[in-house]
Amino acid sequence: MRDVKDVRVSEIMVRKFDSLKPSDPVSKAVALLSKTSVNVVPVMSSGKCVGEVNQADLLKLAVDPKKVPQDLVVTQGFGLDLAFYAKTVRDVMTPHELSVDADTLVQDAALLMMREGARSVLVTGNGGVVGVLREEDILRRMR
Numbered sequence: 001m002r003d004v005k006d007v008r009v010s011e012i013m014v015r016k017f018d019s020l021k022p023s024d025p026v027s028k029a030v031a032l033l034s035k036t037s038v039n040v041v042p043v044m045s046s047g048k049c050v051g052e053v054n055q056a057d058l059l060k061l062a063v064d065p066k067k068v069p070q071d072l073v074v075t076q077g078f079g080l081d082l083a084f085y086a087k088t089v090r091d092v093m094t095p096h097e098l099s100v101d102a103d104t105l106v107q108d109a110a111l112l113m114m115r116e117g118a119r120s121v122l123v124t125g126n127g128g129v130v131g132v133l134r135e136e137d138i139l140r141r142m143r
Helices: 026-035 055-062 070-076 106-116 135-142
Strands: 040-045 048-054 099-101 120-125 128-134
Touching (some): 026 040, 026 048, 040 120, 048 055, 106 128, 128 135
Parallel strands (some): 099 120
8 A cells, every 4th residue: 555645636636527517417417427437526616616426426316215214314315305306416416615725735635525524625726626636536546
């Protein structure tokens, strides 16, 4: 296992990435996450990250709310009949507005992601978004 303590986000971030808009249909998120090796896609609005859609967010659409145990209703947000009303990415996304500077240490970005329960964070620099850092990017660097 490789150490990432002194690695900068800019060294491992993804510079070209897909994103979604809150108004995009859920079907676009499903198509994007099922055709790529990516587990999470940032949701952008007016050049800012407003959240993310990950596979767990979409998995909730496959579950009949009548069969969900009470503990999952409380802890994981299951229990709403998302399939009934989920029409846009906004309906299923995990909201957050997280970003880090490209010069941030990977360990600091990872701590932020863990603290906020996010699987990705946008990377900023030169006055705009320059990339995205995802859990899988960090893990790939560690091998």
